[in-house]
Amino acid sequence: MPTVTEFFAGLFGNRTIAYMVTGIIVGTILVAFVALSAIFFIWLERKVAGRIQDRLGPTRVGGKFGWLQTVADGLKLLAKEDTIPGNADHFLFRAGPYIAFCGSFLAFMALPFGNGWVAQNMNIAVFYMLAVMSTEIFGIILAGYGSGSKWSLFGGMREAAQMVSYEVPMAICVLIPVIVAGTMNLNEIGNKQTGGFWNWYAFHDPFTFCAFWTYFTCATASCKRAPFDLAEAESELVAGFHTEYSGLRWSFFFMAEYASMFAVSGIAILLFLGGWNVGIFPKDLSETFLGSIFGNVINVLVFIVKGWLLVFVMMWVRWTLPRLRIDQVMMTCLKYLLPMSCALLVLVSLWQIVMPPAVILYLKYFMAVISFLAVVLVGLRMFLTKEPPPMAGMPGVWNMPWVKRPTVARKS
Amino acid sequence: MTPDLNHYLLLGAVLFVSGALCMANKRNAIGVLMGVELVLNGASINFIAFARFNPIFAIEGQIFALFVIVLAAAEAAIALAIVLNFYNNHMTVDVDTAEELKG
Amino acid sequence: MGEAPHGGAEVINKNSGEMKIDQVFLFWIIAAMTGLSSIMVVVTQNIVRAATWLLFALGGTSGIFFLLGADFVGATQLLVYVGGTLVLVVFGVMLTAQGPFISMKTGAAEWGVAMIVGILLYGVLAISFFTGNPLTVVQPNQITETGPNTSLSSVTLGESLLGIEQASPPGNWTGAKLPANESSGSEEIKKVRKQVSYLLPFEIVSVHLLVVLIGAAYLARAKRRRGAIA
């Protein structure tokens, strides 16, 4: 399959222009995806938060489910006055959001959405993504410092300390599937998990299984999502590093946050959860009768759905768990996650060397099936429960039709 | 103009000279540290450029650049520790206050 | 470059003849950004702004690395420098700042002297580049496109760091013998190449890093300030 660049090179007859056009097109697609994702995520977050908090969330804007709520918010933000505090360092204040967003966005450059559908296929894609996402910290710090506000500064410093710390176990957890796969090329890693879902690296052995949860915890923290959102702890620091921001600059931070959420989720999916593979077909869809393009379109859809699922899990966690104290955050990282990840790294290497192939094979099946059954059981338990939740019947509650609405016994 | 080795070297020289001037001109100790980083980066650019433009150094160049990065990280850590001590002792990070060796 | 490179007239890259990349555009953008940023680091008086410019300079450097096909080094540069060292530097700034946006001015005379010296130094370096460059053996038009298939594999890099000889491309500085079946490169390169193994330096650097970090932690530990704050 010729690459897009070659296609344009043939079209224009000039490689330089072909490169530029390719870059513009790919960049536009990615930016659009990130922005639209952000819009969707903000809406989703509101809805999830509402449901988890027994509310309805946005309901009105755009008709059903309030699906235009985020667009309306965006319009409001665009129209808002771009204020800069007098005490601020203007240059830094302005640069902060862009740097943060750039850091998140650049990560998408190496993220394959489908088999071979990647902006830049790199040997070290996963490493590159980690590296690029780490630059996001700097934007946060600059925002915190440049605002000239002590709340912002506190938030920035907390963010810096937290992210620098959590990057270490996260990187080590990333190394675990990389060791299993033998490459850092995300495209190859995804290709290696083709076939049944028992081929996903999360089920490869107990350590990758543990590494998945460890990685997801670290990823949550590095996206400064609750319960690790110390940087913007509103009960303590007003709004943390973006206290002084408003308007579009503020929205850039949120775009960066949601972008990085999807990015780390994408990494998790590619490394642990089979990437764009559905998990039930023996071959990659792009290599089947569907053809490379159509198959890949399905792959991309599968990938995005998977990513959204993980982002949904992050939201679910956010609105479920209370926020930790900063010392607890650091302790969790340095005293538990870091040693754990190191141990996993060593053990997974030993597993590769020591274990007989039969054990590796059958344990894979076993774990995959058990996990699948667990998910199925939880789902059934969730949807098939006969007992209504305590709040059932209250207004606005998502009604499951097969659950009998209880009659509220009134004392007469 | 197609960039050849000398262009990369000149870019490295820019970084190097900037770093040296940064060391010479910044009164802030951390500024001096930044100068050091710039100097090291200039050297790294040279290494990588040599690695690219001379197959004999294909591996060495990259590995030396890696070493430079690692050592720079170590240097930054220790230098910051020194700066903190300096600050503890002088209540400032102005390197001009450290003139005990003045002749 | 006016003269032909010394000694390597027939040296041919393994990948030469394949797809070539026209790097001019990207090179000039990134080089300009890097150079300007580094100059701005010098010029800026505010230390945090200088750090920001430094960020751009370092990021630009990593871009140069990517451009030169050193993906791994570039990513490392980003991860270690931008994500680690620079944050550390800013930490340092904030831990030692006495007030907001502190700046320490440098005298005009010093600026003048430094400028002269800097220009001199740059001149000397430039002259030394152009007066003779025996190290260039690959012409720019022989540089291949970067990408997963053409750039130096990080696996190769890691294996040479681990000292796996069969996987290591030969080098000429470590003295290991070239295996007889090694077929990469021309005969002339084979003559001068020898195998490399960087396991020991790798270990030394690792231990050095550990020692330095412990030492830094010891040096920077909290202790009572000497003398009362006047």
Next chain:
Amino acid sequence: MNWFLDVQEHPGLLYVYATLLPLASFVLLLLAGALRTALRPAPGVSGSNLYYLLGGDAPLRSGGYIATAGIGSAFVLSVFGFILFTRDYNAAFPHHDAQPGHAAVQGQGKTAEKESDDKADKRREQFDGHWKDSFDWAWVKTGNSTTSAKEGTVLKLGYKIDHLAAIMFLMVTLVATLIHLFSIGYMGEELQPEVEDHQVHTQHGSLRRRGRFGRFFLYMSLFCFSMLNLVLADNLFQVFLSWELVGICSYLLIGFYFERRSASDAANKAFITNRIGDAGFILGLIIIWTYVGSFNFEDIFHKVRAGEKDPSNTRYQFAGQVVRGEKVGFGEGTEKLRITPDGSEVVLFPLKGNAENIAEDKTVPTKINPGAGDFGTMPYWLLVTAGLGIFLGCVGKSAQFPLHVWLPDAMEGPTPVSALIHAATMVAAGVYLVGRCFPLFVPESRLVIAYTGAITLFVAATIAIVMTDIKKVLAYSTVSQLGYMMLALGVGGWVAGLFHLVTHAFFKALLFLGSGSVIYGCHHEQDMLKMGGLYPKMKITALTMLIGVLAIAGIPTFSGWFSKDAILAEALGFVHVNRQHGLLFLLPLMTAGITTFYMFRMWLLTFTGKPRDHHVFEHAGESPGVMTVPLIVLAFFSWVVAWGSNPLNPEKSYLEEQIHHAQHLSVTADFGMVAGAGEAAGEHTETVEHFTHEYHALAGYLALGIVLLAIIFAFVVYWFKVLDPAEAKEQFPGVHRFLWNKWYFDELYSAILVRPALTVAGWARGFDINVIDGTVDFLGRATVRISSWNGKFDLGIVDGLVNLTGNVIFGIGYSFRRLQTGYLRSYVLFLVLAAIGFFAVLSYFVAKTAAS
């Protein structure tokens, strides 16, 4: 150490132990005394417990017990040693028992003789191993022989036991033990914390000092050790060491009351006089060391005397002397005697007579056989000199004329010291050494010895007549008796002289201790003229002293009778052969009478008659048992010590027999000597020995007659008072004054020695003050002047140059100092500049190289 303890293999070590025991007690007392002194608190302050344990302010009596125990143990060891030694000797030399006193057995078959010789050699070897040993003590580095312990370059310590040493050990330890015992009583008042010395007057009255009981016994122990070591020694060097130790001990003990001017003077006198003698001794030592290369007695004797068994040794009369050697041709018309102890040759100088027989140029001694025995060549005159030198030492030590002057003054010491010095130790040392070194004395030397003894005995005896101090009488009697011994040795009566030494030790110790008892009883009154009639007051003392007097007078059955008769017989035998030396018999014969007279005079004056000083008499009393018991023991020994199988036969003395064995063992055997010196006259067939035996009875009768006359005379004068000594004094004032002033010896020495010495010293002092001091002062002033110039030069020019250099460098440094701004940034700038310079230079040279 095993060697040291192996008494079974080396029974001679018993004597070594006996020697070391007094040394041990000396060390013990020294340490205890030092400790006590160190712990002594300041007045009014209480001292440590240890201080009071050591006696506190008052000396402990146990010091005396320790010393007495030491020397007493030594006596016990000596007894055992003597028994073992005689048994061993009788086993080793069986046929000498049959004919004691004969050096060699003649007249047996040749084969038998050879066999017995072999056996005798073996036995002799074994015997020597038992009783003789030595070990290296110090190497004297001669020439380049530093590595090997070559014979002749090593000083050895060793012991050699023969009968003489064994008997001396018995005598010395017994007498010393008794004297120690006596001293515990006699020195009792030294036990007080404070002793008042009435003879020393200070401005605060009599001197008051601490008691010195321990110190006294300290000195005594060292004294005994020195004497025993002297007897023990098998070499001259060890003898010399002990000799000097004895000297210093006598010095310390004579000067025991050193606060008294007289005592310290006496000590000095004794010491200085002995120096004169020791000078001669050292001279002798030097000669012997130079020419013999060994101090071992046997080595010396072997080398200066030919072996008895050497067939080449025949006796020759040569130049008026008898020598042994082989006559060999010595050029035309002359002859040379070769004495071949080691194949070396000795050229004897003609001392008198046929000097014309030897060419002048041949008289120079030449070393003929350099090699192993290259010390064998000794000119005869050096042999004479060495002998006389050693004898001079003995003269000093044994107080012989003309160095006898110190002994009477030595009476200033405590009386037990006098007893010890006079009887057993110091003066005996001289005689003992003469006996020990007898083979060194050639006939000329012996003649000198004999005449010295004769003069001494006569002079001393005459002085003793007029002395009134009881101790001085005894002192001169000692001198006189020592003269007898020397005389005996000089005339060849080796056995007789040493025999007399032993017997004399007993009765002289008895007499001195007796006099000490008298003095103690009379509260330190020593003048006989103030005594008298003391017999009822102190019967034991009087009777024991009477035994001593009888013994010294030579009354039959008393020990002195045996020995004095032997001496007189020897003298008579010698005189019979050498008629020209008649005085050598007449003087001792007369003196025997004089001795008897003054000894009886002493006893009668002291114990009989009426008390002349009632004060003294009333306070007089018998001494305590600790003093009388030694007297009784000594009296017993003074009587019976010389008895043999028949106490009435003076030639049958067991003691004399034993000394005879010693003569065979140590003096005559293998050294080419026989006892009698009468051969000097060339009488080969009629030896002095022969005459000695022949005239023994005659001499005895003569002596006895004179002694009896003297006793009668003494009784006539001092008992019946027929003659008044005061009248005699008035009748012969000159004689009396002459004798009273001790023949003016002290005055003579003062005139010819002391005064010239003082005068010369005065001149020297003047020279010192005027010339030497003046020169030194001048040099000093000149130096100061030059130094001041030098100082100016130093300050002005040298320092100026140095300062200039320093200032210049300082200036340069000061100007360069500004480059060190201390600013980190400027250093960086300099660094960059240096890099630029470096690159510039480098590129210049690169371009130049490329261009060429």
